[in-house]
Amino acid sequence: MPHCTPEQLSLAALREPLPETDRAHLDGCAECRAEVASLRRGVDALAVPQLAAPGAAVLPPPSVWAGIAAATGVTTAPRPEALAAAAPPPPVAVPPAPAVDVPPAAAPERAPAAVVPLRTRRSRLLLAAAASLVVGVGIGAGAVALGTGDDDGLAVAAAALDPLAGSGASGQARVVERDDGSRALELTLDAAPLDEGYYEVWLLDEAVARLVPVGVVQGGGDTTLELPPGLDLGEYPVVDVSVEPLDGDPSHSGESVVRGVLES
Amino acid sequence: MTDLLERGGVRVRVGRVSSDGVPPLGGTPEPDDAEVGRRFAAGDEQALARAYERFAGQVHGMAVRAFGPGPDAEDVTQQVFVSAWTGRTGYRPEQGPLPAWLVGICRHKIADTWARRDRQRRATEAAVTEARSAANTTGPQVDTVVADRVLLLGELEQLGQPQRGIIELAFFEDLTHTQIAERTGLPLGTVKSHIRRTLERLRTRLEVDGAALHA
Numbered sequence: 001m002p003h004c005t006p007e008q009l010s011l012a013a014l015r016e017p018l019p020e021t022d023r024a025h026l027d028g029c030a031e032c033r034a035e036v037a038s039l040r041r042g043v044d045a046l047a048v049p050q051l052a053a054p055g056a057a058v059l060p061p062p063s064v065w066a067g068i069a070a071a072t073g074v075t076t077a078p079r080p081e082a083l084a085a086a087a088p089p090p091p092v093a094v095p096p097a098p099a100v101d102v103p104p105a106a107a108p109e110r111a112p113a114a115v116v117p118l119r120t121r122r123s124r125l126l127l128a129a130a131a132s133l134v135v136g137v138g139i140g141a142g143a144v145a146l147g148t149g150d151d152d153g154l155a156v157a158a159a160a161l162d163p164l165a166g167s168g169a170s171g172q173a174r175v176v177e178r179d180d181g182s183r184a185l186e187l188t189l190d191a192a193p194l195d196e197g198y199y200e201v202w203l204l205d206e207a208v209a210r211l212v213p214v215g216v217v218q219g220g221g222d223t224t225l226e227l228p229p230g231l232d233l234g235e236y237p238v239v240d241v242s243v244e245p246l247d248g249d250p251s252h253s254g255e256s257v258v259r260g261v262l263e264s
Numbered sequence: 265m266t267d268l269l270e271r272g273g274v275r276v277r278v279g280r281v282s283s284d285g286v287p288p289l290g291g292t293p294e295p296d297d298a299e300v301g302r303r304f305a306a307g308d309e310q311a312l313a314r315a316y317e318r319f320a321g322q323v324h325g326m327a328v329r330a331f332g333p334g335p336d337a338e339d340v341t342q343q344v345f346v347s348a349w350t351g352r353t354g355y356r357p358e359q360g361p362l363p364a365w366l367v368g369i370c371r372h373k374i375a376d377t378w379a380r381r382d383r384q385r386r387a388t389e390a391a392v393t394e395a396r397s398a399a400n401t402t403g404p405q406v407d408t409v410v411a412d413r414v415l416l417l418g419e420l421e422q423l424g425q426p427q428r429g430i431i432e433l434a435f436f437e438d439l440t441h442t443q444i445a446e447r448t449g450l451p452l453g454t455v456k457s458h459i460r461r462t463l464e465r466l467r468t469r470l471e472v473d474g475a476a477l478h479a
């Protein structure tokens with residue numbers, strides 16, 4: 001067949017599925033593939049989750065308005081009650097997760113994580129990026145299985161971890177569930193070793209407003225971190241790795257190097 | 265992320281304040297968003313406060329999503345409103361609603377913050393290299409994607425409607441061209457050719473200025 005139309009190649013650059021004939025041609029045509037790649041650089045630069053349309057609202061602290069008023073010289077002020085009506089209260093860090101040696105038997109029967117099915121192009125891509133983790137997809141009793149069982153347990157969710165703020169770091173995470181119901185987060189982090197401080201792993205909610213610390217990892221290696229029993233991954237689906245200074249402050253430093261959304 | 269991918273409608277939530285509990289000032293009814301936008305562009309300080317009440321949560325939510333809660337996100341949110349106010353004559357109500365304009369500014373501020381961090385990283389690496397007096401002539405590399413983003417967000421600003429709206433739906437709302445056609449009411453062929461022209465334009469911008477920037 002002749003080359004794909006320029007319009008079809010643009011859709012391919014946006015990662016839209018193409019009709020079968022175009023797909024077949026693209027597979028065999030270096031010229032068309034090069035065109036897609038050249039158009040995709042712009043797509044990949046801008047179509048990132050951090051620049052996507054606004055998600056959940058987060059109420060900024062009062063100091064933000066104070067700074068705006070100082071910089072602009074305006075003498076008006078937002079009404080606190082009107083602000084609160086339009087956005088939820090500021091992020092509240094949840095208490096540290098319980099110690100891992102809490103007897104799992106004490107945990108109530110957990111509801112399966114409420115996992116959102118994959119529907120969109122980009123979510124599929126996220127999964128494709130984590131393809132090495134995904135062996136097969138099957139629907140079990142209440143849980144969506146992401147892999148075949150092995151000695152480490154059944155993979156129930158996975159995430160490709162994308163760099164934040166040009167950190168250059170990347171990684172992959174998956175959650176495995178063992179026969180006894182315990183779960184662990186298996187993390188591969190490709191990040192530069194730190195001279196000072198350490199990498200800490202967090203699970204965040206989608207609004208990036210609440211977070212649970214999961215543990216400390218090294219860049220450039222695999223780590224398995226136990227997850228607290230009863231933690232609802234549907235509520236905390238975002239895996240985040242931050243750089244933490246050795247300052248004794250247990251809260252998130254705000255400096256994240258990778259982030260990804262667990263998908264089942 | 266799934267949340268924002270799956271919600272329909274125009275995504276910039278207009279944080280409409282219910283009238284109960286929030287007494288209107290001086291007995292006048294609350295202005296609607298379009299009115300706030302017009303007054304904002306005209307320099308009415310009250311409109312800045314109203315815009316903050318309604319949209320600061322959306323803007324700060326984006327900043328927190330990019331940087332986590334903390335000073336970086338707060339700086340971005342503050343800069344968005346300060347820049348919007350000082351540049352208010354650049355707001356064209358006929359080009360789109362005020363919250364969409366604020367969100368566009370927020371994307372710039374996020375990309376600028378990434379670029380600033382990248383410059384700091386390179387400055388630090390350069391200092392380290394120098395301190396070690398390594399015979400490294402190349403120096404720390406610019407993060408290409410970080411630089412591309414700043415460049416391309418500027419290029420998006422130059423697009424007129426409907427091109428800009430179409431590509432934003434594709435990039436930032438993850439809609440397919442079919443969904444964009446449904447959303448905008450434009451013919452499929454029109455949507456596809458606008459997408460094509462915009463992607464070519466972005467590619468050209470990268471070829472012309474991206475290369476120089478990365479040299």
Ligand SMILES: [Zn+2]
Pocket residue numbers: 002003004025029030031032033
């Ligand atoms: Zn071809």
